[in-house]
Amino acid sequence: MSTPADRFVPERRYPRFSPSDRVQHLVMLASFVVLAATGLPQKFIYLNVHLLDQVIDAMGGIETVRVIHRFAATVLMLATVYHLLDLAHRLYVRRVALSMLPGYRDLLDALQAVRYNLGLAKRRPRMDRFTWEEKVEYWSLVWGTIVMIATGFMLWNPVATARFLPGQFIPAAQVVHGGEALLAVLAVLVWHFYSVHLRHLNRSMFTGDMSEHEMEEEHPLELERIRSGLEPSAAPEEIARRQRVFLPLAGVVALALLAGIYWFVTFEQTAITTLPPR
Amino acid sequence: MKLPPVHRALLLGSALLLPASRAAHAQQCLDCHSQPGSSVAFKNGDRLDVTIDQAAWQASVHGQSGLSCTDCHGDIKDYPHPDTGDRSSRDLALRLYTSCQQCHEEQFKKTLDSVHQRALAAGRRGAAVCSDCHNPHAQQKITGDKGKLLPAARLHIPLTCARCHAPIYEQYRHSVHGAALVTGNPDVPTCIDCHGVHNISDPTTARFRLASPRMCADCHTDRSRMARYHLSTWVLRTYVADFHGSTVTLFQRTHPDQATNKPVCYDCHGIHDIASKDDPRKGLQVKENLLRTCRKCHPDAGTSFPDAWLSHYIPSPDRTPAVYWAQAAYNILIPGVVGGMVLFVGTDFVRRRLDRREHRDRRHHETHPTDHP
Numbered sequence A: 001m002s003t004p005a006d007r008f009v010p011e012r013r014y015p016r017f018s019p020s021d022r023v024q025h026l027v028m029l030a031s032f033v034v035l036a037a038t039g040l041p042q043k044f045i046y047l048n049v050h051l052l053d054q055v056i057d058a059m060g061g062i063e064t065v066r067v068i069h070r071f072a073a074t075v076l077m078l079a080t081v082y083h084l085l086d087l088a089h090r091l092y093v094r095r096v097a098l099s100m101l102p103g104y105r106d107l108l109d110a111l112q113a114v115r116y117n118l119g120l121a122k123r124r125p126r127m128d129r130f131t132w133e134e135k136v137e138y139w140s141l142v143w144g145t146i147v148m149i150a151t152g153f154m155l156w157n158p159v160a161t162a163r164f165l166p167g168q169f170i171p172a173a174q175v176v177h178g179g180e181a182l183l184a185v186l187a188v189l190v191w192h193f194y195s196v197h198l199r200h201l202n203r204s205m206f207t208g209d210m211s212e213h214e215m216e217e218e219h220p221l222e223l224e225r226i227r228s229g230l231e232p233s234a235a236p237e238e239i240a241r242r243q244r245v246f247l248p249l250a251g252v253v254a255l256a257l258l259a260g261i262y263w264f265v266t267f268e269q270t271a272i273t274t275l276p277p278r
Numbered sequence B: 001m002k003l004p005p006v007h008r009a010l011l012l013g014s015a016l017l018l019p020a021s022r023a024a025h026a027q028q029c030l031d032c033h034s035q036p037g038s039s040v041a042f043k044n045g046d047r048l049d050v051t052i053d054q055a056a057w058q059a060s061v062h063g064q065s066g067l068s069c070t071d072c073h074g075d076i077k078d079y080p081h082p083d084t085g086d087r088s089s090r091d092l093a094l095r096l097y098t099s100c101q102q103c104h105e106e107q108f109k110k111t112l113d114s115v116h117q118r119a120l121a122a123g124r125r126g127a128a129v130c131s132d133c134h135n136p137h138a139q140q141k142i143t144g145d146k147g148k149l150l151p152a153a154r155l156h157i158p159l160t161c162a163r164c165h166a167p168i169y170e171q172y173r174h175s176v177h178g179a180a181l182v183t184g185n186p187d188v189p190t191c192i193d194c195h196g197v198h199n200i201s202d203p204t205t206a207r208f209r210l211a212s213p214r215m216c217a218d219c220h221t222d223r224s225r226m227a228r229y230h231l232s233t234w235v236l237r238t239y240v241a242d243f244h245g246s247t248v249t250l251f252q253r254t255h256p257d258q259a260t261n262k263p264v265c266y267d268c269h270g271i272h273d274i275a276s277k278d279d280p281r282k283g284l285q286v287k288e289n290l291l292r293t294c295r296k297c298h299p300d301a302g303t304s305f306p307d308a309w310l311s312h313y314i315p316s317p318d319r320t321p322a323v324y325w326a327q328a329a330y331n332i333l334i335p336g337v338v339g340g341m342v343l344f345v346g347t348d349f350v351r352r353r354l355d356r357r358e359h360r361d362r363r364h365h366e367t368h369p370t371d372h373p
Helices: A004-008 A019-043 A050-058 A062-094 A104-117 A132-156 A158-164 A169-198 A212-218 A220-227 A236-266 B005-033 B054-059 B089-102 B105-111 B115-121 B151-162 B166-174 B176-182 B191-195 B206-220 B223-227 B235-241 B243-254 B265-269 B287-295 B321-367
Strands: A013-015 A209-211 B039-041 B047-049
Touching (some): A013 A212, A019 A050, A019 A062, A019 A169, A050 B243, A062 A236, A062 B243, A104 A132, A104 B321, A132 A158, A132 A236, A158 A169, A169 B321, A209 A212, A212 A220, B089 B105, B151 B166, B166 B176, B206 B235, B206 B243, B235 B243
Antiparallel strands (some): A013 A209
């Protein structure tokens, strides 16, 4: 039984997302929203819906909307480059476990969750640092970003694309870009909104940490490991040494990737600016 | 118009009496004006032939309806005729054409909005007025029942416009439309089907350009008409679904005066010289012709670039497998993935509510064991 004094003991909070993670999420969130807002109305122009016409108009007209879309796409590509470097840092410098990698365990968890919901299993799966639902979401984002960047390149640079691919790949890219966009937005609305807004308002992506109660509910295995003190950590001097190797290498790779983005963005302007009509 | 019986009787009476006297009046004028070789000299040196072909007049729609010469030439009542002060034959024409509005008010009002009238107002005195297209002394009836143009009149329209627009007529005459018109084909457009009649608008404006796909689509989405030539009626929908067409139609809906460099039908297919899709020199089914057309706006386009445009075809597994299968994949992927997610989320939501209720009931039962025996 708890005494009144217990209530004022602050609950222990567990770190979940670093400031870097949270900034990445915010940048991605902003670019995703802008991309969807400027992209989906374009996809549905042919339906002749008055409201969509007004939305496009409110954003400055179709020509402006296309430029905003490209700007947001560039931001998302920059965020992707940052994320890749961050992963490399995790792998080489901090050598922390890649807890987002999917495994057989996640398949079992998913099946157990489905069976539990249908009343066919006695208990919910007990999950680790990232639940199978979060992995579905992360890897969907990875897949979606790859698809959108690849098809976006083709739509942004159609003349160049047609030099090494059949011409019909450009309308095919348009179909995939629009289909994947719709899929991504619907998936976010259903999956993401349910799991972090509706089922339970999960603020950890903004505050960076989770309460003990939330950890018990959502990440019991991780909590157990933390409590048992098994979380490994490298010596600070070792990390500093790896950092010295990592930074120059990462700088070179970052420059190469940024050059790639610059090339992507400025390669040709056909899709935005064509010659004046004759 | 519905009139009281008394008025109708009066109208009928005057219709029977008046034409006879008016025709007699016209005959008086024709006594002189049917003489060949009579002409009038103007101060600027113009000579105007004032001979009226009596047979043509009598066969004309005006002669037939018994109009009197002074109905239009209201200033000439006596002989010798008074000096009207016209310095040239054009002065005379520009002074007289306004009398058409006495009977043809609707058409006359329309001409006031026309590009011709605007040119006239800007001082281009050669711009067409009523009598430049319709010779009032010989004009035959051009409409039949329900105001539909008679076939002979349709054939004549391009020739009428050609009097001023000869180079354009030359292009039209050899186009897929013009060549068919000469053979008596009633399906092809003449000048007025695209440009309008009487209220002919300026075809060089952004507004005309943005509205033009609808104009072409009027005929090109007409199934029965296109079926006769084995032409697709999907041309508009496939155009609107693509980048060029969606921008153009969006502007047309929201900013009809917006200038745009996105192509409309005639930027690729030609205007007055529009050719059949299989025409070896201009037809867009011929790959080199299509490439040349794309390069007008995309000068760096390579040989496979034109395939990025599906040539108004619906994606099919034979013609454009990449597009077809991409669409087919997302037709399955989107409902499959989102449907699966909805199913899981739905069951999860219900299950968690049931769990919570069970949990609450148990706690309630523990704290108030006697409430529910």
